[in-house]
Structure formats: C-alpha cells, structure tokens
Amino acid sequence: MSNMIVLFPKQEDGKNIRNLLVRHGYEVTAVCTTGAQALHHANTLNDGIVVCGYRYADMLYTELAECLPRHFEMLLVASARVLSQCEPNGIVSVEMPLKVHELLETVDMMERNISRRRKRRRCMPKERRPEEKAxxxxxxxxxxxxxxxTEEEAHRYxxxxxxxxxxxxxxxxxxxxRMMK
Structure with a gap:
C-alpha cells in the first residue's frame, strides 16, 4: 500500500478527505495545510500519492508538483472552473463537488501504477560503483x-x-x- 499525504489549505477539508480514505481501507500518512509540510513528509518517504487542492498558503499545486520527489504522484481535487484553466502536466485530477466513487477509483488506479513501478524498480539490477567495477x-x-x-570464463568463475x-x-x-596477490 502506498503512502498518502492529504494537503488542503483548510485543516477541516484535509481531515474529511483523510477520514473518507481511511474508511475505505487506505492509510493516510499525513494531513497538511501547507506545501512545505507536504514536501517535508514526501521527502521522508519512498513513494506515494499527494491528494491536494489547488492553492495553499505558501504555493500553488504546480510549484508543489515540481518539487515532489520522483516517485510521488499528485491527485488534484478542484472545481471544474479551476481544472479547465489547469495544464495537465501528468497530474491526475478529480472534479469538485467530489463523488466518492470517482475519488476511490482514481486513488486505486494510482495505487496500482505505483505498485507496478515499485516492482519494476525492485527487479532492476543495482548499479555498481566505479570502485566495485574496477x-x-x-x-x-x-x-x-x-x-x-577467457574474459567470459573469468566472469563466470x-x-x-x-x-x-x-x-x-x-x-x-x-x-x-587478496588470494592471488
């Protein structure tokens, strides 16, 4: 299960979204009111989803999206008017007024994508440091x-x-x- 951070300028809105997600089996790591708080939590985690509104006290969603760690996804919750003015930039969005099933289906889809990427990252061989290669x-x-x-036989050995x-x-x-020197 992915880490979830809920970010809304009003603490009450954030808690309502958190309660909705928790009631449907999702684990919410943090509820934040500023972008800086959300970034702080995101930087301590490997991957996850930030469920957020459009504007916070210290930044807009676009600035937050640029600063988020690589393996985090953003789910923008905003009105139709705001969403029509937004550039997609790979940000998933859900329109207000919020329909619970739409939010849950979208979070579930994002969760599956993160899980798939996590498995792919685990399967990739780790890059060796130059001194190890040497x-x-x-x-x-x-x-x-x-x-x-031969070089191949030595490698296999x-x-x-x-x-x-x-x-x-x-x-x-x-x-x-050490043994041969």
Whole structure:
C-alpha cells in the first residue's frame, strides 16, 4: 500500500478527505495545510500519492508538483472552473463537488501504477560503483593471466564463487585479488 499525504489549505477539508480514505481501507500518512509540510513528509518517504487542492498558503499545486520527489504522484481535487484553466502536466485530477466513487477509483488506479513501478524498480539490477567495477575487472584480468581463462570464463568463475559464498561479486573479486596477490 502506498503512502498518502492529504494537503488542503483548510485543516477541516484535509481531515474529511483523510477520514473518507481511511474508511475505505487506505492509510493516510499525513494531513497538511501547507506545501512545505507536504514536501517535508514526501521527502521522508519512498513513494506515494499527494491528494491536494489547488492553492495553499505558501504555493500553488504546480510549484508543489515540481518539487515532489520522483516517485510521488499528485491527485488534484478542484472545481471544474479551476481544472479547465489547469495544464495537465501528468497530474491526475478529480472534479469538485467530489463523488466518492470517482475519488476511490482514481486513488486505486494510482495505487496500482505505483505498485507496478515499485516492482519494476525492485527487479532492476543495482548499479555498481566505479570502485566495485574496477575490482571486478582487475580480478578478471588476474584470472585471465594466471589461469589462462577467457574474459567470459573469468566472469563466470567470479559469479559462481559469489553465489556459492553468498557475497556480492565485488566482495568476491576482492577475495580473489587478496588470494592471488
């Protein structure tokens, strides 16, 4: 389940939206009245949804959208007049007066998108730091020179030792370098 931040200039409106979401099984992390508060909460979380109004005491929704962390989505709740003047910019919106089923369906759709992206991020291999790449390359060169392996065989050897020992390839490469020097 995603983190949710509710942001409305009036505390009462924010609490009403929070109560509505909580009643339908969503967990709301924070209710805020200023954009700065919402950004503070968003920066402490990995991803989530900001359900917000159009204008706050310290900024507009467009400024908030620009400052939100990469993995956060915004759900703008505003009147038809305001929405007609807004540029979409990838911001999902729900028209006031609020229809509960529309809000819940939209939040559910956004939740599924975030979940899908989260799974995709988990499956992506982690980027190695330059010093780790250098250690692996050096270990491969040493194996190629001393054991007359091809580059592919040396890579597979380090990979297999890494899997057998339960360490990552960079640590295994370091062990190979210590043992062979």
């Amino acid at each position: 250690a692996i390359d050096e270990a491969k060169k040493l194996l190629i020179e001393r054991n007359h392996m 380090i990979q297999k030792c890494s899997m057998d020992s339960g360490t990552n390839m960079a640590e295994t490469a370091q062990m190979v370098l």
